[in-house]
Amino acid sequence: MARISDVAKHAGVSVATVSRVLGGQSGVSDAARERVLAAVKALDYHPDLAARRLRSGKTDTLGLVVADIRNPYFTEISRAIEDVAYANRMRVLLCNSDEDPEKERFYLDMLRDENVAGVILSPTLDLLSRFRPADFSFPVVLVDRCTPETEADAVVLDNIDAAQRLIRHLIDRDCRRITLFHGTASATGLQRLEGYRSALAAAGLTPFTQAIKSTTFAARKALLEHLRAHPLPDAVVASSGLILLGLVEALREAGLQCPRDILIAGFDDQPWTRIVTPDITVIAQPTADIGRSAIELLLARVAQPGQARRCIVMRGELIVRTSTCRVQNT
Amino acid sequence: MARISDVAKHAGVSVATVSRVLGGQSGVSDAARERVLAAVKALDYHPDLAARRLRSGKTDTLGLVVADIRNPYFTEISRAIEDVAYANRMRVLLCNSDEDPEKERFYLDMLRDENVAGVILSPTLDLLSRFRPADFSFPVVLVDRCTPETEADAVVLDNIDAAQRLIRHLIDRDCRRITLFHGTASATGLQRLEGYRSALAAAGLTPFTQAIKSTTFAARKALLEHLRAHPLPDAVVASSGLILLGLVEALREAGLQCPRDILIAGFDDQPWTRIVTPDITVIAQPTADIGRSAIELLLARVAQPGQARRCIVMRGELIVRTSTCRVQNT
DNA sequence: CTGTTAGCGCTTTCAC
DNA sequence: GTGAAAGCGCTAACAG
Numbered sequence: 003m004a005r006i007s008d009v010a011k012h013a014g015v016s017v018a019t020v021s022r023v024l025g026g027q028s029g030v031s032d033a034a035r036e037r038v039l040a041a042v043k044a045l046d047y048h049p050d051l052a053a054r055r056l057r058s059g060k061t062d063t064l065g066l067v068v069a070d071i072r073n074p075y076f077t078e079i080s081r082a083i084e085d086v087a088y089a090n091r092m093r094v095l096l097c098n099s100d101e102d103p104e105k106e107r108f109y110l111d112m113l114r115d116e117n118v119a120g121v122i123l124s125p126t127l128d129l130l131s132r133f134r135p136a137d138f139s140f141p142v143v144l145v146d147r148c149t150p151e152t153e154a155d156a157v158v159l160d161n162i163d164a165a166q167r168l169i170r171h172l173i174d175r176d177c178r179r180i181t182l183f184h185g186t187a188s189a190t191g192l193q194r195l196e197g198y199r200s201a202l203a204a205a206g207l208t209p210f211t212q213a214i215k216s217t218t219f220a221a222r223k224a225l226l227e228h229l230r231a232h233p234l235p236d237a238v239v240a241s242s243g244l245i246l247l248g249l250v251e252a253l254r255e256a257g258l259q260c261p262r263d264i265l266i267a268g269f270d271d272q273p274w275t276r277i278v279t280p281d282i283t284v285i286a287q288p289t290a291d292i293g294r295s296a297i298e299l300l301l302a303r304v305a306q307p308g309q310a311r312r313c314i315v316m317r318g319e320l321i322v323r324t325s326t327c328r329v330q331n332t
Numbered sequence: 333m334a335r336i337s338d339v340a341k342h343a344g345v346s347v348a349t350v351s352r353v354l355g356g357q358s359g360v361s362d363a364a365r366e367r368v369l370a371a372v373k374a375l376d377y378h379p380d381l382a383a384r385r386l387r388s389g390k391t392d393t394l395g396l397v398v399a400d401i402r403n404p405y406f407t408e409i410s411r412a413i414e415d416v417a418y419a420n421r422m423r424v425l426l427c428n429s430d431e432d433p434e435k436e437r438f439y440l441d442m443l444r445d446e447n448v449a450g451v452i453l454s455p456t457l458d459l460l461s462r463f464r465p466a467d468f469s470f471p472v473v474l475v476d477r478c479t480p481e482t483e484a485d486a487v488v489l490d491n492i493d494a495a496q497r498l499i500r501h502l503i504d505r506d507c508r509r510i511t512l513f514h515g516t517a518s519a520t521g522l523q524r525l526e527g528y529r530s531a532l533a534a535a536g537l538t539p540f541t542q543a544i545k546s547t548t549f550a551a552r553k554a555l556l557e558h559l560r561a562h563p564l565p566d567a568v569v570a571s572s573g574l575i576l577l578g579l580v581e582a583l584r585e586a587g588l589q590c591p592r593d594i595l596i597a598g599f600d601d602q603p604w605t606r607i608v609t610p611d612i613t614v615i616a617q618p619t620a621d622i623g624r625s626a627i628e629l630l631l632a633r634v635a636q637p638g639q640a641r642r643c644i645v646m647r648g649e650l651i652v653r654t655s656t657c658r659v660q661n662t
Numbered sequence: 663c664t665g666t667t668a669g670c671g672c673t674t675t676c677a678c
Numbered sequence: 679g680t681g682a683a684a685g686c687g688c689t690a691a692c693a694g
Contacts, residue, residue, distance in 0.1 A: 003469070005671065005672090006671065006672065006673095007671085015680080015681085016680065016681045016682075017671090017672080017673090017681085017682095018673080018674080018680070018681055018682080018683095019679085019680060019681075021672070021673055021674080022673095022674095022679095022680090025673080029679060029680085030679070030680085031679060031680090034679080034680080048441065048444065048445050049445065049671080049672075050386070050445065050447070050670085050671050050672070051445045051446050051447070052382045052383075052385040052386040052446075052447060052670085052671080052672095053382075053386050053670070053671035053672040053673090053686090054671080054672055054673075055382040055672090055686095056380070056382040056383050056386050056670090056671085056672075056673095056686050056687065056688085057671075057672045057673045057674080057685080057686050058672080058673060058674090058686085059686075071407060071410060071411055071414070072404075072407050072408060072411050074402075074404075077401060077402050077407055078402060080401060081401055081402050081428065084401070084427075084428050088428075088435065088438075093425060093442060093446070094425075094426070095423060095424075095425060095426075096424070096425075096426040097414075098411065098414050098418075105418065108418075111378065112423060114378065115378050115379065115380070115381045116381050116382075116423075117380070117381070117382060139333075218603065247603055247604075247607070250607050251606070251607055254607060273548065273577055273604075274577075274602075274603075274604030274607070274608070276581070277577070277580050277581055277584060277604070277608055278604070278607055278608050278609070279608070279609040335687065335688090336687065336688065336689095337687085337688095345664075345665085346664065346665045346666075347665085347666095347687095347688080347689090348664070348665060348666080348667095348689080348690080349663090349664060349665080351688070351689055351690085352663095352664090352689095355689080359663060359664085360663070360664085361663060361664090364663080364664080379687080379688075380686085380687050380688070382686085382687080382688090383670090383686070383687035383688040383689090384687080384688055384689075385670095385688090386670050386671065386672085386686090386687080386688075386689095387669080387670050387687080387688045387689045387690080388670085388688080388689060388690085389670075
């Protein structure tokens, strides 16, 4: 491996000049710059990132801490972030908190030790409840999860509004008994619960809710048990795409026909929701936009640490499909 | 931020002793060790990773370069790798080559500059064709893609065998005209094509293949056009989960009933393949095992650079479902 | 068992 | 416009 001193020697200049050229600084003659560039190419020189980082204290690495990389929602966000990072020649350290405050803590510590330029984070409920940007040595942008009280840059969906619209749609379709299966591990699930409650209250209806772990497996099990213990709801609603999948599995297993026997709807417009029978009404989230906005917010904050806090609220799109279309009983 | 010298001062020892304690080396008195540990805690000291890296030349960071993070197959592998890395207190730099040799090159260069301990890579066809471990300054383990000629550690599916079994299953179900939609960007797609060809040849049947980009969108479009231009096949087969989804979409759009009008099968046991109507016959890949094996192979190679090359070949599991169950025409 | 010291490769004053 | 030299924080000889 060639070092910067090798390049300097080869180009007949000092290491300082090489550093200036590589750093894109002005104050170097065209002749010297050209010789340096030629030497870099000739020696196939690549600066040692660790040395550069140590000396300059800066990094072009970002951290991304998501709750579960297998959740397509986070996958798509990660992808959008990665694209922007690549365009800016920055690296992304992707971490998986698994909704576990301890893992989350480990990764946040690690990112601090790595001296990352900034972090995009979908916080656990635990961390969010006492989140203060000042507790971190780097700028943080929250994604997916944020409360109105949190004083941090954030990109989130208007969960309450989206849930309300989804529920109102169901009420318009003559549903009276609507059971919500919602995750409890994240602020998102709780906000969607809140929207559900208020929409039902406005219509004078009684809420039926089932708090569960936000996984496909838990959702399937919960609905199966619910069907055994309670009268058949007019509709079931999932607070996330993972839960929605579990509900669909359970309905199938229970031999229930949708939309004849029961309606179903949920969050996240995952590809499979279009191809199952019936296709499923969902709130679609602009995942690519969310990811892109988050990293842009972060890069802006890195460039201007002092700027005022910004919170971007996205609107979910209600996509009405067959699963909520009442049919005449044949 | 506390430095190692602060810790040394606080504990009344030299920086060397602190370094020894932190590095878990022997040759430190219990008394000194305890004082150091207390000082570390008192000062909330965290070593600067860049400095450590620069000095020691070692890293506990691994690189993972996948073709597309949105593909659930790679997502699950990433997750498994991440879990093992976390257990070993190592970081993973996740990179997305997007099947683009240029991006792949960029990331591999970056990982070299980062001085990673090793890399897990699903190579583009371009790179695989001239892949030599010696070209890299770090150990590389290939996942998902490898040829018999490639002299590298690898974890792959027995693609030819899996494709053969899938096709033979279809032939057993009286299919004669079987159209394969396969990706061309990766070795995997081509190996599955090979298995398809040999299974058909063994049965004396004529192959019908459609080379496409390995995306849902391309697959949907290709099948729609295929249906327009050719007689209806007995079965269509997808060489990947992404393609399979596109085929299902197209069948739906074309108003074709499965398994009445046509059979369908493919690779990757994604969750949705169980809940669509009909549920779909697939070759399931042991993704968690693949990921885990890959990082274990890599860690073993890092520990023992000289050891002989190892290639782990996994067997796909044929899961027969309704989509390939011929029914009596009613 | 412990401390002193010399760098790892780079950026950045500070002179010239 | 350019170079010499001083470290960034840490680890690893090497002495003691």
